[in-house]
Amino acid sequence: MSDTILGRRTLLGMMAATATYPSVAFAFSEAEASALINNAVREITTVINSGKSESQMYREFERILVSYADMPNIARSVLGPPARTASSSQMSAFTRAFQTYIADKYGARFREFIGGEITVNSTQKINSIYEVRCTANLRGEAPFAITFIVHERSEKFIDLQIEGISLLKSERAEIGAMLDKAGGNVDQLTASLS
Amino acid sequence: MFRVLPHIILTASALLVAGCSAPGAGEFNDPYEDVNRSWHETNTIIDRGVIDPVSTAYGTVVPDPVRRGVSNVSDTLSLPGMVVNDVLQLQLGDAVHNTARFALNATLGIGGLFDPASEVGLEERESDFGETLHVWGVREGAYLVLPLYGPSTERDAAGLLVDIALDPVGHLLGTRERDLRAELKAAELADTRYRYSDLYESVLYESADSYSQMRLSYLDNRRYALGVPIVPNEGEEEQSTATYDIYEDFYE
Numbered sequence: 001m002s003d004t005i006l007g008r009r010t011l012l013g014m015m016a017a018t019a020t021y022p023s024v025a026f027a028f029s030e031a032e033a034s035a036l037i038n039n040a041v042r043e044i045t046t047v048i049n050s051g052k053s054e055s056q057m058y059r060e061f062e063r064i065l066v067s068y069a070d071m072p073n074i075a076r077s078v079l080g081p082p083a084r085t086a087s088s089s090q091m092s093a094f095t096r097a098f099q100t101y102i103a104d105k106y107g108a109r110f111r112e113f114i115g116g117e118i119t120v121n122s123t124q125k126i127n128s129i130y131e132v133r134c135t136a137n138l139r140g141e142a143p144f145a146i147t148f149i150v151h152e153r154s155e156k157f158i159d160l161q162i163e164g165i166s167l168l169k170s171e172r173a174e175i176g177a178m179l180d181k182a183g184g185n186v187d188q189l190t191a192s193l194s
Numbered sequence: 195m196f197r198v199l200p201h202i203i204l205t206a207s208a209l210l211v212a213g214c215s216a217p218g219a220g221e222f223n224d225p226y227e228d229v230n231r232s233w234h235e236t237n238t239i240i241d242r243g244v245i246d247p248v249s250t251a252y253g254t255v256v257p258d259p260v261r262r263g264v265s266n267v268s269d270t271l272s273l274p275g276m277v278v279n280d281v282l283q284l285q286l287g288d289a290v291h292n293t294a295r296f297a298l299n300a301t302l303g304i305g306g307l308f309d310p311a312s313e314v315g316l317e318e319r320e321s322d323f324g325e326t327l328h329v330w331g332v333r334e335g336a337y338l339v340l341p342l343y344g345p346s347t348e349r350d351a352a353g354l355l356v357d358i359a360l361d362p363v364g365h366l367l368g369t370r371e372r373d374l375r376a377e378l379k380a381a382e383l384a385d386t387r388y389r390y391s392d393l394y395e396s397v398l399y400e401s402a403d404s405y406s407q408m409r410l411s412y413l414d415n416r417r418y419a420l421g422v423p424i425v426p427n428e429g430e431e432e433q434s435t436a437t438y439d440i441y442e443d444f445y446e
Contacts, residue, residue, distance in 0.1 A: 077444060109393070129441045142317065153445050164418020165411050168440065173410050177402035 033130035033150040034123040037157065040068040040148075041118045041134065048113050061110070062103035070154040071099045074168065077158075078175045079186070086186050094186060097193040102171070115139050118146060128152050222409060223336050230339040234405045237344055238398060245387060246395075252381065253388030261385045263307040268382040269318065270299045270306025271375060274362040276321040283329040288319050295319075320419070323360065324353025328420050337409055345412035 047060040065071060075095040076083045083091065116138035123132045130150040137143050149159035149168075159168040175189070182188035224230065253261070273296040280289035295316040299306050312318070327349050328334075335348025346354065364372055387394060401407045 073445065077440075105396075108396075127442060142312070149441055151441065151444060158441065158444055161414075161418075163415050165414045166440075169410055169414065170407060173406040174402055177406060181402060 028130075028152045028155050030123045030125055030130060032155070033125075034120050034132050036068065036150060036155070037123075037132040037134065037148045038120050040064060040157070041120065043068075044110070045113075045118065048110050049115070054107070054111075057110070058103050058107040061107045062099055065099055065103055068156055070151065070156040070158050071095055073154065074158055074171075075099070077168065078171045079179070080172065080176060082179065082184065082186050090186050090190070094190045094193075097190045098175075101193045106167075112138060116141075125152075129158075132157075222413070223334070224409065225336050226338065230337065230409075231405050233339040233341055234408065237339065237342060238404070240342065241398065245384075246391075249384040249387035249391070252384045253391075261381070261388075264378060265382040265385045266299070266303070266309050267306040268375075268378040269309075270296060270303070271363050271378070273299075275357060275360060276319070278360060278362055279321040279323055279326045279357075280319075282323075282326045283321070285321070285329075288321065291316060291319055292321070322350075322353055323356040324350035325420055327353050334413075334417075337413065339405075339408075345408050347413075347416070350416070 043064050044061070047057055047064070050057070050060075052060070072091075072095050075098045076091065078098065079086070079094060086094070113136070116136060118134050118136045121133045121135055123130055125131075128151060130152065132148040132150055134146045134148065135143050136146050144163050145161075147161040148157045149161070150157045159166055161167070178192060179186075179189050182192055256264075273292050277289050277292045277296070280286070280292060295311040295318070298311040298314070298316060299309055302308075302310050324347075332349050332352075334350075338346045338348060338351055340346050340351060340354075343354070364375065367375065397407050397411065398404050
């Protein structure tokens with residue numbers, strides 16, 4: 001919670017400083033959505049180029065994930081129907097295991113980002129979400145598109161699409177398959193994630 | 195949609211609907227799933243037994259700049275076919291772009307060995323007959339896993355056959371040059387397989403259900419490539435609204 005407040009204060013400060021947006025609206029705006037992603041990308045880039053050990057970096061990614069992404073609701077969405085019947089302690093255990101799993105899994109991919117750069121190009125509001133479009137320029141690679149989906153309700157991102165491939169959808173399929181292997185048992189699924 | 199509802203009801207309904215939006219059996223147009231899965235198994239075995247070791251050998255033995263050069267030549271040879279498709283799609287800007295790319299890489303790029311075109315803004319703009327069919331209004335059709343080739347759709351598979359038959363460069367070449375070209379293509383694929391081996395293997399060998407992951411990734415990526423032009427902010431509104439459904443009911 002304090003992360004959100006801090007985040008917004010920083011954003012408002014940034015907006016006031018650049019004076020591009022003379023009337024600061026209290027509702028979430030396209031400018032705030034893109035500033036959120038700008039900050040997230042900057043933090044991720046700092047960690048990637050920090051020279052820390054991989055396991056230290058993964059924990060840093062997890063911290064960034066928790067402050068910029070709506071992990072409890074992403075976990076709920078990814079789990080699907082069993083989220084309805086799971087107890088709150090089962091859900092929080094699953095959410096914790098899930099965010100660690102995500103940070104480790106995608107953190108391993110971030111090695112390819114060393115020395116690279118992600119830039120925010122444009123932000124567009126579509127119904128209740130903001131599509132924040134970015135370009136990743138990695139060394140020795142053709143540039144590719146990364147899009148963050150920020151929801152106006154949580155003011156955090158709920159999905160990340162790489163060249164159109166949604167991580168939310170991928171993880172729904174993956175966690176769904178893992179749940180099947182765990183015989184539909186959420187506790188067993190949580191245990192298998194860690 | 196129900197933004198005005200009290201918080202408690204929202205939380206309760208979020209619990210309910212989060213369940214309903216999970217992927218069901220009917221989420222994909224995949225009536226041949228059984229056959230597709232068995233081809234997926236076969237392709238995975240071939241990858242493990244042949245493609246992975248060959249690519250690794252190629253990637254380890256042949257230095258990076260040489261592999262890149264070989265891939266560039268193969269890529270340059272496929273440009274005339276792309277230009278034909280650009281014209282068939284009435285994408286004349288892309289046709290000119292790819293023609294200029296071909297002209298530059300074939301000459302200054304020494305037969306396509308180097309890629310000076312990308313450095314002056316003539317980056318690769320891929321095109322194929324599957325895309326042409328899409329532009330002409332042909333529907334995607336069922337998901338298919340082709341032997342060796344991997345993920346496709348009925349439309350893309352038909353497009354692939356036409357691209358092979360159409361091949362403007364192939365018609366100008368003799369049998370020996372055509373063989374050489376097939377070898378270049380194989381080398382390009384091996385280079386790609388080696389370059390992205392971590393990513394590829396994490397999907398193929400570390401997923402709980404690699405078939406589902408490949409199907410989802412292929413369809414999402416293909417639709418993205420067809421719906422959004424490579425030049426950003428141009429006709430992006432055309433993109434299917436279905437993409438956003440998962441976000442609309444995210445909290446409701």
